[in-house]
Amino acid sequence: MISPIKKYQAIVLYMLFGVLTTIINLVSYTGMIYLHWNVQLSVILSWLITVISAYLTNRKWVFNSKATTSVELLHESLAFLSSRLLTLILEMIIIWFGVQLLRQNSLIWKLIDNVVVVIFNYIISKLFVFKHKTLTTLNI
16 A cells, blocks of 8 residues: 555645746746736746756656656657647736736736646646656657
8 A cells, every 4th residue: 555645745746846836937927027028928938947947856856757868858858848838828828818818917817827837737747748658668
């Protein structure tokens, strides 16, 4: 039988690092908005900073990636980036809807979008990106 701590360890660590990456995302986004940068450009740049930090933490501490070869790392990082591109589109739609269409507070909508995106990112990472694959299952 698996202990409850071990059973939920990945989720707890994902939430912990999710809070950290959310802070990184919000601080970088807020800084760019404070400097009067374009809203969508601020979303994209803060997303890029967040994706890099999320990949590094998720790979090592959340999903315990076993990828070691350059081919495995390339496949894993491209899968991670691709999945995050999908949620970037979702994020841009949420921000467009709340900030540009409804003309509401960008930080409130940024928090809303972060909650939605974090949930989608966990599901995608768990099911597609960090599955423990071997080269034979990748057909390489």
